[in-house]
Amino acid sequence: MKGKIVFAAGERKQGSAVLLAIVCLTMAALLTGCGKKSEVLAASSDTGPHAAVVEPDMDANNFKVDHPDQFPITSAGSYLAATDLNVTGTVSPDVSRQVPVISLASGRVIEIDAKLGDSVRKGQLLFKVRSPDIAQAFSDYRKAIKNEELTKVQLDRATVLFEKGAVPKSSVEVAQNAEDGAKVDVETTAEHLHVLGSDLDHPTGVVPVYAPVGGVITDQQITAAAGVQALSAPNPFTISDMSHVWIICDVYENDLSQVHLGEFADIHLNAYPDKVLKARIANIGQIMDPSIHTAKVRLEVANPALMRLGMFVTATFHGQQKIAHATVPATAVLHLHDRDWVYSPSATTGVFKRIEVAGGIMLPGNLQEITSGIDPGTKVVTNALVLQNTVEQ
DSSP states (O other): OHHHHHHHHHHHHHHHHHHHHHHHHHHHHHHHHHHHHHHHHHHHHOOSOOOOOOOOOSOTTEEEOSOGGGSOEEEOEEEEEEEEEEEEEEEEEOGGGEEEEOOSSOEEEEEEOOOTTOEEOTTOEEEEEEOTHHHHHHHHHHHHHHHHHHHHHHHHHHHHHHHTTSSOHHHHHHHHHHHHHHHHHHHHHHHHHHHTTOOSSSOOSEEEEEOSSOEEEEEEOOOTTOEEOTTOSSOSEEEEOTTEEEEEEEEEGGGGGGOOTTOEEEEEESSOTTOEEEEEEEEEOSSOOTTTOEEEEEEEEEOOSOOOTTOEEEEEEEEEEEEEEEEEEGGGOEEETTEEEEEEEOSSTTEEEEEEEEEEEEETTTEEEEEESSOTTOEEESOHHHHHHHHHO
16 A cells, blocks of 8 residues: 555655746747737737938039029020130240449449339439448549640640750650549549549449339349349349230140231230230240140230239130031129039929030120020029029028
């Protein structure tokens, strides 16, 4: 009986283990079902609007407006004109009309009566120099005077003795030659003082220097208390005749075929855009700049008192072959950031594209020539400024 009881207890333990395993499997299935249900509920609860994705136009020259019908459109016309070459040049002095002002005496500058940029007339006082050259020149003059007086006395004495037969005629001739040489010395030393600007009766150590010609002082190399050397560089002043000037331009070698000696070019002044001058091509440089491959082209032009040295100008060389350029209303051209632009409608409704162009001359009918950027027939907005203001708002 005891053995049977033990066997029954073992069966009870084995049944408990099986029951425990069944309970664990049931709980795991329930937990798994709950997790899937929570995921489904979470997914079904996300019912809000999704974030909008914006794809911007990467071209900064494209603009979209709400009412494109407010901006009238026109087609670019056609204008037949010769090919023009526009280059930048600078105003330079005509070296054949430049005159250096020199000092004939060495010394120290004690007074300056004109300065760089002044307009001066011929004979006007420019500066004064205190020079020891005056003292030396006056000393030579005084010695020449005394020597001439002595030779005259000797000539008179020789003449009297010859008349009395005391000396031969050769003595008179020698005395006469000495007298003639003394007179030459007096004249030479006197002229030296006159050249230095000194008075023979009232000599002074100050040498005035006057303008040799009229014009504009375009270079100054002296200051107060500075020293100057006679007839040596640097020249104290340089005076230029500004009635005629040079225009120096750099023309690329690819464009030299459009430049011919003796022809004329139009000169446009940046300071006076309504003025157009005619300049003659006087020289085309024979040496190319090795770094940028340009040649110096020199234009000669009469100056109507408008051009100043160093001023920038635009020189237009006219070609011989004519080509068609586009023309648009002057209001269709927008001047922005030192460049010219036009607005052209694109294929997409309400979108306008800003195109950079090169503006040409003004034409009758309030039209402007467009040398590059668009072709004849291109549609453009007639008033670019109004569209630009709308875009900025």
